Each structure stands twice: as structure tokens, then as C-alpha cells.
Amino acid sequence: MFRRVIQNFVTRLATALLSxxxxxxTARYLGAAGRGAVSLFVxxxxxxxxxxxxLGGSSLIYLVPRRNVWHxxxxxxxxxxxxxxxxxxxxxxxxxxxxxxxxxxxxxTLLQAFFSINTSLLLGRRQEVMYNGLLVAxxxxxxxxxxxxxxxxxxxxxxxxxxxxxxxxGVPLVASLWALSxxxxxxxxxxxxxxxxxxxxxHSRGAHFSNILAFANYRLSYYFVAHFADARALGILSVGVxxxxxxxxxxxxxxxxxxxxxxxxxxxGVPVAALRVSxxxxxxxxxxxxxxxxxxxxxxxxxxxPEFGAARPVILLLAPGGIAMALxxxxxxxxxxxxxxxxxxxxxxxxxxxxxxxxVLLIPRFGIHGAALAxxxxxxxxxxxxxxxxxxxxxxxxxxxxxxxxxxxxxWSAARHKM
Numbered sequence: 001m002f003r004r005v006i007q008n009f010v011t012r013l014a015t016a017l018l019s020x021x022x023x024x025x026t027a028r029y030l031g032a033a034g035r036g037a038v039s040l041f042v043x044x045x046x047x048x049x050x051x052x053x054x055l056g057g058s059s060l061i062y063l064v065p066r067r068n069v070w071h072x073x074x075x076x077x078x079x080x081x082x083x084x085x086x087x088x089x090x091x092x093x094x095x096x097x098x099x100x101x102x103x104x105x106x107x108x109t110l111l112q113a114f115f116s117i118n119t120s121l122l123l124g125r126r127q128e129v130m131y132n133g134l135l136v137a138x139x140x141x142x143x144x145x146x147x148x149x150x151x152x153x154x155x156x157x158x159x160x161x162x163x164x165x166x167x168x169x170g171v172p173l174v175a176s177l178w179a180l181s182x183x184x185x186x187x188x189x190x191x192x193x194x195x196x197x198x199x200x201x202x203h204s205r206g207a208h209f210s211n212i213l214a215f216a217n218y219r220l221s222y223y224f225v226a227h228f229a230d231a232r233a234l235g236i237l238s239v240g241v242x243x244x245x246x247x248x249x250x251x252x253x254x255x256x257x258x259x260x261x262x263x264x265x266x267x268x269g270v271p272v273a274a275l276r277v278s279x280x281x282x283x284x285x286x287x288x289x290x291x292x293x294x295x296x297x298x299x300x301x302x303x304x305x306p307e308f309g310a311a312r313p314v315i316l317l318l319a320p321g322g323i324a325m326a327l328x329x330x331x332x333x334x335x336x337x338x339x340x341x342x343x344x345x346x347x348x349x350x351x352x353x354x355x356x357x358x359x360v361l362l363i364p365r366f367g368i369h370g371a372a373l374a375x376x377x378x379x380x381x382x383x384x385x386x387x388x389x390x391x392x393x394x395x396x397x398x399x400x401x402x403x404x405x406x407x408x409x410x411x412w413s414a415a416r417h418k419m
Contacts, residue, residue, distance in 0.1 A: 011132035011253075016246040018139035022146065023242045024304060027235065029150045030158060032307040036231035037158045039238035041105070043219050048087035048109045049116065050212045055079035060117065064124030069185040073117060080113035104162040111169035118176035130179050134172045142168035213348030217355045217378045218245075221371035224363045232307070237368040239304055240314030241375075244322045247288040251326040254281040255333035278330045279403040285326035293319045314372045321376030324383040327401055331386040335393075343389045351382035 027035045060072055088106040091097065115138070123131045145164025149155045225234045254277050293316055297309035304311075328347070335343045355378040362370030387398045 011136060013249060014136050015139045016249045018136070018143050019242070020246060021143045022139070023239060025143070025146045025150060026161060027239055027304040027308060029156045031305065032232040032235035033230075034158050034235070035238060036226075036233070036235035038161050039222065039234055040226060040231070041101070041158075041161070043222050044091060044105055045109050045112060046215060046219065048084060048105070049112055050215050051083045051087065052076075052080045052113045052116075053211055054083075060120040060124060064121050069121050069125070069180060069183055073121060073180070076117045077114060080110065080117065084109045084113065100159075104159075108162065108165050108169065111166070111173060115169050115173045115176060118173065118180055122176065122179055125183060127179065130176075134176055134179075137175070138168050138172045141171055213345065213352050217348065217351045217375070217382070220352075220355055221359055221363065221374055224359045225368055225371050228364050229367055233368050236308060236310050237314055237371055239300075239308050240311040240318060240368075240372065243292055243311075244289070244315060244318040247285055247292065247322055248325055248329065250284040250288065251278075251281045251329040254278060255329045279401055281330065282323075282326050282401050283403040286323050289319050289322045310368075313369055317369060317372035318376055321379035324376075324379045327398075328379065328383040328386055330401070331383075331390045334390065335386075340393075343386070347382040347385045347389075350385055351378040354378040354381045 023035075026038045030038065055076055060076065064072055084106055087109070088102050091105060092102055115134075119131050119134055122134075142164050145167045146160065149160040149164060222234060222237070225237055295312065295315070297312045300311050301307075301309035332344045332347065335341070355374055358374030358377050359371070362374050364370075366373070391397050
């Protein structure tokens, strides 16, 4: 398990570093206003993709060990097409955006949806090497496209991001379809396909509802800032958020492996080794957040541009919530792996209520600082609830996530063995 966690961590580290390069490139060459425009587009894409998970998402990972791949892929693709069309239409109604923006939104959300469906199916079949390779390739292609446009061609406008994204999702999508075609599953229709469709819908609604609520917790503040401030303020906020959320790759790498193992094992209880790895993930997250918080404004200005030194107060306000999220990610993956979605949904509802109240009260008065504080309050509230539920389910108190010298010795021993 430790080896697989390390492999997933290395993959997520690579994607996080490449994602950091994307943030840096868009901030450096488009400025705070351009970075804000890109962030709002990415948020719109993510909002549409959330509803695609109502007939897919993590439930694909849960069901694919037991079901035909193509019986899951076909309905997931069809639902993705419907959601992207309807969602783009809703954006056109509620916001004043250009027809060009809507066209890119529709096309890129479809590409991302199909790619996400394919990679989820591969991961559920434990094709983790292919899964990790596709994730890294996707972000690497996005970075490559931006580099060619910004440095090679001198194009420094927001639409450059759209065209780079076509390359970044189109090529890995073709590769993922090829990988799926190599699996032994063969398409056959009739009652089996209809039964799988019903099962997918039943699991997806419960599993994905918490993801929709979690997205609202993560990104609702962006729309408040765009309304009460401007694109420049949103760009500064997005840099602070991106840097803080990049650290979540540590607990997510652990949680992903634990989730897959729980899906295949199908039984409750947390092995001692799993708790040890979770404690190390919490320690790594706290250490990384501490280092990030120590960065002076001058460093942020030097890296991203003179406008982005103002992101440091945002990072400081997000820091406690960033550590709390490590615990939340680990606990929620445990309940998701056992299909106990109601607990995760309740935690997300609690967090969303805190987010709404905090955004309304804090952002009009404190701007992006209020947005950062709202996120931290939401993360802490939902994490406290999940820790309590985890204790009720497993008997492991919150202190079970506090690392000890034994855990560090185990990590050192494993590292020496690998070397």
C-alpha cells in the first residue's frame, strides 16, 4: 500500500507542479485581470462537470470492478452531453458572456467530461500506471501549449488558454479510449445494460451529491468576489487558493489508494498501516502549509508579478483550513469507499451553510480576505463533523491522526528499503 501511495503522490506532485506552472504562466503573462478571467472560466467548467457526476463520477470506480466497462461508459457519455448542452445554455442566460466564450465552454467541458469518465474506469480496473500517466500528460500538454503561445508566438491574451486546453484534453482522451479498448470487456446490450444504468444512477446520486456541495464550498466565493469586487481581485484570490490547494495532493494521494482498496475489500475497519499512512499525510500537509505561509510578499511578487504580493494575507487566512482539509479528505474517502454517502453529504451541507453565511457577511466588507476566511471556517466546520463520525464508526479518536516518532521511523525504514 505504501508503494502505491508513493506512486500516486509522485503523480500528483508532478501534476501539482505543472499546475503551478499554469498558474504562474497565466498570472505572469495575463496579469491579475487576465488570471481572474481564466479562473472564472475554469470555475464555470468545473461547475458543469460536477453535474456530470450525477451519472458517473466516483461511482464509476465503485462499479467497474463488477460491471462491464462499456455498459458504464455509454450512459455516462450520453449524460455528459446533455449536461454540457444544458449547462452552457444556463450560463448564457444568467451571465453576459460572448458567443465565443460559450462555444469554448461547451467544447472544453465535453472533452474534460469524456476524459474524466475514461480515467475513472481505468482507475477502477486498477490500471493505475496508465491513469497516472494520463493525468501527468494532460497537465504537461497544457503547460506546453501555453509556453508555445506566450514565449514562442508572443500571444498574451485570454483565448490562448482555451486553445491550449483543447490540446491538453484532446490527446489524452484519444489515449484513454485506446487503453479502454484493450480491456477484455465486450459491449452487449439488452437487460444487462439497462440494469447497469439503473445501478449507476442509484449510486451516483448518493456518491456525487457531496461533491457538488464541496465544489460550492471551494468556489462559491469566486462568484461573490467577481460580483462585489472585480477580475483583478479574483485573480489575486485565485493564486492564493491555487497554492494552498496544491498541497492537498498529499492527503488526496493517500485517500485515493485507500478508497480503491475499500471498494475492492468491501468491509469496514481501518488497518493500522492505513492509519499510519494517514498520519504521515497529515504531517506532510501541515509542514507544506507552514512553508507556504512563510513566503514573503516579495517572493510572490517576484514569481507571479507585482500585483500578486497581495496574495500572502489570503494564504495566511487559508492555512488553518488547508490543514483541516487533509483530515476531511481522509475521512470522507473512508465513508465513500463503504458507500456511506449520507455522512459525507451531511458534512458538505454543513460546510455549505457556513460558506453561504460567511460569504454574505464577510466578502462585501473584507473582499478577498473575507473570502479566504469564509473558506477556512467552512473547512473546519465540516472536518469537525467528519472526525466525530469517523470516531463513531471506527473508534479512532481525532488524536489517531496525530503523527508519532514511530510513524516517522516507519517512513524512514521504508525509504531506506526502497533505496
